Amino acid sequence: MTNQEIDPTTDPHDLVTGYLLDALDQHELQRFTDHLGDCDYCQQAIADLSETVADLAGTSRVVPPQSVEDKLMASLFGDEVPAPSTSADTTAAVEQGESVGEIIQLDSRRRWVWPAAAAAAFVLLAGLVTTMGLNQSNNEAQLLADGQAQLVLDLAASPDAQSMKMNLAEGEATVVVSAATNQAGVLATDLPAPPTGQKYHVWTIKDDGSVTSAGSFAPDSDGSAALILQTQLADATGFAVTVDDPSLTQPTSAPIAAVNF
Amino acid sequence: MQSEISTDEAEVDPSADQLLASCAAGDRAAFQKVYRMFSATAYGLALRVLRDEELAQDALQEAFTQVWTEASRFDPVRASAKAWIMTIVHRRAVDRVRREEADRRRGQVWGAGQIETPHDSVAEIVELNAEHRRVRSALAALSPIQRQALDLAYTRGMTQTQIAQQLDIPLGTAKTRLRDALQRLRQEMEVTA
Numbered sequence: 455m456t457n458q459e460i461d462p463t464t465d466p467h468d469l470v471t472g473y474l475l476d477a478l479d480q481h482e483l484q485r486f487t488d489h490l491g492d493c494d495y496c497q498q499a500i501a502d503l504s505e506t507v508a509d510l511a512g513t514s515r516v517v518p519p520q521s522v523e524d525k526l527m528a529s530l531f532g533d534e535v536p537a538p539s540t541s542a543d544t545t546a547a548v549e550q551g552e553s554v555g556e557i558i559q560l561d562s563r564r565r566w567v568w569p570a571a572a573a574a575a576f577v578l579l580a581g582l583v584t585t586m587g588l589n590q591s592n593n594e595a596q597l598l599a600d601g602q603a604q605l606v607l608d609l610a611a612s613p614d615a616q617s618m619k620m621n622l623a624e625g626e627a628t629v630v631v632s633a634a635t636n637q638a639g640v641l642a643t644d645l646p647a648p649p650t651g652q653k654y655h656v657w658t659i660k661d662d663g664s665v666t667s668a669g670s671f672a673p674d675s676d677g678s679a680a681l682i683l684q685t686q687l688a689d690a691t692g693f694a695v696t697v698d699d700p701s702l703t704q705p706t707s708a709p710i711a712a713v714n715f
Numbered sequence: 716m717q718s719e720i721s722t723d724e725a726e727v728d729p730s731a732d733q734l735l736a737s738c739a740a741g742d743r744a745a746f747q748k749v750y751r752m753f754s755a756t757a758y759g760l761a762l763r764v765l766r767d768e769e770l771a772q773d774a775l776q777e778a779f780t781q782v783w784t785e786a787s788r789f790d791p792v793r794a795s796a797k798a799w800i801m802t803i804v805h806r807r808a809v810d811r812v813r814r815e816e817a818d819r820r821r822g823q824v825w826g827a828g829q830i831e832t833p834h835d836s837v838a839e840i841v842e843l844n845a846e847h848r849r850v851r852s853a854l855a856a857l858s859p860i861q862r863q864a865l866d867l868a869y870t871r872g873m874t875q876t877q878i879a880q881q882l883d884i885p886l887g888t889a890k891t892r893l894r895d896a897l898q899r900l901r902q903e904m905e906v907t908a
Contacts, residue, residue: 471897477874477878502901504793513846517754518771
């Protein structure tokens with residue numbers, strides 16, 4: 455697409471930033487790579503700045519669908535997928551199990567019959583699953599005034615942590631699950647305040663279809679919230695969120711969001 | 716360079732280095748571990764550049780295929796595992812976005828003013844992520860025109876020449892702006908590290 459004449463007099467040294475940012479066209483790239491091998495200055499500049507460029511990459515973590523890993527491994531290694539290198543079977547169960555982002559299949563045996571209107575709330579993350587940050591500096595950790603937020607971020611840093619984004623009409627919520635530590639948490643931002651007397655209530659959906667309360671939370675003035683869930687992951691198949699009275703032991707309203715794993 | 720990396724990351728990187736060395740020796744389980752360690756950051760990056768899940772997943776698969784086949788070229792002295800992998804991912808994503816852009820534009824004339832002014836997406840992606848907040852505050856220290864240039868290059872996958880055309884500035888100015896932006900970003904990241 456370039457209609458630029460290649461100017462051979464241009465100093466190749468000033469292509470180094472463009473090289474780092476992948477902002478060279480093919481001719482410039484060729485010219486720079488020809489030059490780079492002999493140029494200590496440019497090699498040093500790349501060494502000095504490549505971590506800064508990598509920092510730009512780290513601003514958005516989105517867990518890809520399991521199918522990408524499956525396809526990748528199959529294309530490289532054929533059908534022989536390597537055993538997970540972590541030993542915990544539970545890790546494997548989560549990582550190799552049902553892909554997140556599926557529409558929850560309602561089983562007729564389930565005791566909690568979701569209102570039809572809630573069905574849309576189940577259409578979750580078409581593969582978009584976000585994990586929270588893993589590398590907080592100590593300064594940043596201090597900024598996390600809410601101890602729950604730190605706990606959830608710590609949980610997200612577990613090697614086997616899986617994070618699932620919940621679709622909400624307003625705001626964002628991410629559920630973090632670590633099978634190895636049998637813990638789950640939720641982090642939310644930009645949530646609207648619930649009506650007086652009500653909170654965001656998280657429910658564990660079990661494999662037998664029953665539902666138990668996993669805790670409730672109210673967002674702060676910024677709409678942020680974090681909560682370590684009171685739940686056993688072993689027989690859990692997903693989580694749902696309602697807005698209701700935090701003292702309820704069974705939900706009375708349709709979920710505003712749900713996630714299945 | 717290692718001294719400039721946050722403590723948490725420095726703890727992560729030696730094992731990532733070792734895993735890449737194992738990949739070079741043909742260790743498939745090590746490769747799977749590397750994939751799981753970096754795929755979320757890689758996919759997030761590919762999505763930002765490509766803005767399409769299917770394309771981003773293709774780029775992700777291509778990039779990690781390259782990580783596996785070229786693991787022996789990783790040199791921990793020259794770059795962290797993360798930087799090395801993200802360089803590959805970014806290049807794959809940019810190659811793809813340029814192909815898509817060329818397809819989309821076929822029959823059109825490229826020129827300044829024909830493309831709507833992009834929003835500042837590098838700075839706008841919001842996540843409750845301490846590392847990200849550090850990058851965000853560093854980005855906030857850049858001038859708006861520096862951020863814009865960085866965004867057009869890194870997130871939009873434009874070449875320096877395209878950026879100059881888009882912004883209607885001389886190529887030399889575009890290069891200087893990008894260079895200054897990256898230098899400034901590095902300084903800011905060091906201050907907050």
